[in-house]
Amino acid sequence: MTTMLTAYKNECGGESAVGKLILPEKLKTLPLFIMALLKSPVFHWPNRCPLDRSLAFYLALENASPAKLWRMLYPRLMLAEPANLMWGEPAVDHGLSTHPDDIIMPPDVPLNSSFIRTSSVYILDNVDLWGQIVVWIGDTTPLETRYELFGCDPVDQADDRFRDAVAVGELPDVDSDYSRRVRKIVYQLRAAH
Numbered sequence: 001m002t003t004m005l006t007a008y009k010n011e012c013g014g015e016s017a018v019g020k021l022i023l024p025e026k027l028k029t030l031p032l033f034i035m036a037l038l039k040s041p042v043f044h045w046p047n048r049c050p051l052d053r054s055l056a057f058y059l060a061l062e063n064a065s066p067a068k069l070w071r072m073l074y075p076r077l078m079l080a081e082p083a084n085l086m087w088g089e090p091a092v093d094h095g096l097s098t099h100p101d102d103i104i105m106p107p108d109v110p111l112n113s114s115f116i117r118t119s120s121v122y123i124l125d126n127v128d129l130w131g132q133i134v135v136w137i138g139d140t141t142p143l144e145t146r147y148e149l150f151g152c153d154p155v156d157q158a159d160d161r162f163r164d165a166v167a168v169g170e171l172p173d174v175d176s177d178y179s180r181r182v183r184k185i186v187y188q189l190r191a192a193h
Helices: 002-012 030-038 051-063 066-073 143-150 160-167 177-192
Strands: 076-079 121-126 132-137
Touching (some): 030 066, 121 177, 143 177
Antiparallel strands (some): 121 132
16 A cells, blocks of 8 residues: 555656655545444454354445445435425426436535534434434424424333334334435435445
């Protein structure tokens, strides 16, 4: 790696300060990529992940395309704000797609704690790594938003409908626009994988 970066600096780097590391544009995310890989199940099987799952993840990493590898190591996080009325709608209605099943996805948020608000709802597309989609609700998310999404407060008043839906990996079927839009996003993400 050192030889490669030195050669790049000598051939393509131009004038630069002595001792300054010059990276190609495509390698600027390499530290993030390495940290994500080190936190993956491949390196944590003795303590946090069974050996068979760790091995399966290793084989998936080895055979993944670059795009899939990136999604496995750096999953997509979307901000599901109820006030933004465009996401969850058919993309055809807004001229963004010709495919009738495509819907507008919520805005992406970097996977960084400085971008995550505890008063918001997020959807984490982690299907490529753990085989799951997570709907994350901040602890200060307004009670109205929780009721709109789940039909109850899942922290204090989880009802049977909520428990039954979660037990099979679904969101409860609540008759609200916000809940329908979040379910559409989850179904679209599942269909894409």
